[in-house]
Amino acid sequence: MIVRWGPAGDGGAVDKRGACLGCTWEGPTRRSPNDAVEDAHDHAWPSWRSLLAVRELRTSSYDPEAVRRWRLQVASAYPPGWLESGGPIVVLRRNPDDRMHRAGKAPGGGYEIAAAPDPREESSGEAMQGTLPGL
Ligand SMILES: [Zn+2]
Numbered sequence: 001m002i003v004r005w006g007p008a009g010d011g012g013a014v015d016k017r018g019a020c021l022g023c024t025w026e027g028p029t030r031r032s033p034n035d036a037v038e039d040a041h042d043h044a045w046p047s048w049r050s051l052l053a054v055r056e057l058r059t060s061s062y063d064p065e066a067v068r069r070w071r072l073q074v075a076s077a078y079p080p081g082w083l084e085s086g087g088p089i090v091v092l093r094r095n096p097d098d099r100m101h102r103a104g105k106a107p108g109g110g111y112e113i114a115a116a117p118d119p120r121e122e123s124s125g126e127a128m129q130g131t132l133p134g135l
Contacts, residue, residue, distance in 0.1 A: 053115035083108035
């Protein structure tokens with residue numbers, strides 16, 4: 001799965017489209033790279049929107065044991081084989097303004113998708129997508 005970038009049809013900003021590396025599918029033209037990424041995930045990982053959101057890995061102080069524990073907790077919250085096959089993870093970021101999805105940041109190399117915050121719970125940092133307790 002990739003996101004293609006190309007000139008916008010109206011000559012304005014650059015357009016983005018999700019595309020599949022396993023077939024000829026290409027998504028609709030989008031202005032937001034996140035929308036193109038989500039289109040591609042809807043195609044390649046259709047159940048991704050039902051995944052639990054996990055807290056992002058805290059990387060400010062590198063602690064191999066903390067990284068190991070985080071990976072185990074994420075793996076236990078996702079379907080068997082999901083991460084190993086390159087599936088995405090959904091993360092609740094500490095900075096709610098950091099909404100960019102990131103390629104290659106999931107433990108198995110898939111996308112790290114920023115969970116959409118619940119506007120009703122914005123101040124508490126809760127996500128609309130279910131959240132794994134304790135992470
Ligand atoms: Zn495909």
